[in-house]
Amino acid sequence: MALHVTAPDGVPEIRPGDDLAGALLAALAPDALVDGDILVVTSKVVSKAEGRVVQGDREAWIDAETERLVARRGATRIVRNRLGLTMAAAGVDASNVEQGSVVLLPEDPDASARRLRAAVAERRRVNVGVVVTDTAGRPWREGQTDIAIGAAGLAVLESFAGRVDAHGNELAVTAPAVADEIAAAVELAQGKLGARPCAVLRGRGDLVLSPGEHGPGARALIRADGADLFGYGAREAVIQAVAARPAARTPFGSPVTADELAAALGRAGIVARVADPADVRTGPERRAAADIVAFAHGWQSIEAGPADTDLRFRPATP
Structure with missing residues (x-):
C-alpha cells in the first residue's frame, strides 16, 4: 500500500463569506482530485469562511464556548466544549488572525464537511471524502497533533473486531481512528507555518463512501460524557x-x-x-x-x- 499527500500552495487568505470550495479547488490542478481521494481542510479556514472570526477578549470567548471545565493548570484550561470535544481553550484560537480577534471552531464541522464534499462533487464531478481538522494535545504525551473534528463521505473508524491476526489471535477491540490518522499524516505536508490549509490524501479509497452517503461524521469519534475514564483532571x-x-x-x-x-x-x-x-x-x-x-x-x-x-x-x- 502507498499513500500520497499533496498540499498545494496558493490558497489566498480566506475571509467571511468567501467561496471556500472555489478557493481550494483553484489551488488544486484539474487532475489533483480523483474518485476515492480524501480532501483534508483545516478548521481555521472553514471558520473564517463561515464568519466565525470574532472580536473581544479570548478568555471571555473560551468561557462562552465551554460546556464544563475538565482540568486547569495555571492559565491553561482543558475543557469540554460545545461540540463535545475535550481540548485546550475550547478550541478558541488567536493565531493567524488580526490582533484583537479570535477564531472559534465551526458551528457544525460535520455539516461543513458535507457542504465541501457536495461542492467538490458538483464542480469537479468526483467522489471524495472530506476531513476538517484541528490541533489537539494528548494525555500523557508531549506535543500536539491534528485530529478530525468534521468528516463527510468517510469511514472515520476502521473496525478489526472479529478478525484474526497472523498468529490466529482474534482481535477484540482494535478500531483505528482512521480519520484522526489521516489528519495527522496530512499535517506533515501542510506544516504549521506553510500557509497550506488544505491537502489531498490518495491511497485509501477503501475508506471513501459512495456518492450521497456521508457517514456518521467525526462526531462518532467523541465519547459520551461519562463514558471515558478521565472525565476530570x-x-x-x-x-x-x-x-x-x-x-x-x-x-x-x-x-x-x-x-x-x-x-x-x-x-x-x-x-x-x-x-x-x-x-x-x-x-x-x-x-x-x-x-x-x-x-x-x-x-x-x-x-x-x-x-x-x-x-x-x-x-x-x-
Whole structure:
C-alpha cells in the first residue's frame, strides 16, 4: 500500500463569506482530485469562511464556548466544549488572525464537511471524502497533533473486531481512528507555518463512501460524557467529589456495582460490607470520606433508621 499527500500552495487568505470550495479547488490542478481521494481542510479556514472570526477578549470567548471545565493548570484550561470535544481553550484560537480577534471552531464541522464534499462533487464531478481538522494535545504525551473534528463521505473508524491476526489471535477491540490518522499524516505536508490549509490524501479509497452517503461524521469519534475514564483532571476530580453537586456526577460515569464500591471504600481505608446488591454499609466514623468516595462512584448515603448505626449507601438516581 502507498499513500500520497499533496498540499498545494496558493490558497489566498480566506475571509467571511468567501467561496471556500472555489478557493481550494483553484489551488488544486484539474487532475489533483480523483474518485476515492480524501480532501483534508483545516478548521481555521472553514471558520473564517463561515464568519466565525470574532472580536473581544479570548478568555471571555473560551468561557462562552465551554460546556464544563475538565482540568486547569495555571492559565491553561482543558475543557469540554460545545461540540463535545475535550481540548485546550475550547478550541478558541488567536493565531493567524488580526490582533484583537479570535477564531472559534465551526458551528457544525460535520455539516461543513458535507457542504465541501457536495461542492467538490458538483464542480469537479468526483467522489471524495472530506476531513476538517484541528490541533489537539494528548494525555500523557508531549506535543500536539491534528485530529478530525468534521468528516463527510468517510469511514472515520476502521473496525478489526472479529478478525484474526497472523498468529490466529482474534482481535477484540482494535478500531483505528482512521480519520484522526489521516489528519495527522496530512499535517506533515501542510506544516504549521506553510500557509497550506488544505491537502489531498490518495491511497485509501477503501475508506471513501459512495456518492450521497456521508457517514456518521467525526462526531462518532467523541465519547459520551461519562463514558471515558478521565472525565476530570486529578485535582478537579477531588474538588467535584468534595463539592458533591448532582450536576457533576455525569463525568464520573455510571454507578459501579456494590462490590466495586465496597472495594473502593476499602482502598480508602474505610471498612465496608455489602448487605445486598443495592445496599453498601460502613461504620459512621469516617462519613465525610465515605461520602466523597461514594459520590465519585455513583452512589450516595441515605439516612439510617433509629436503630441502625451503619452508614448506608444506595446507587444515586440519575
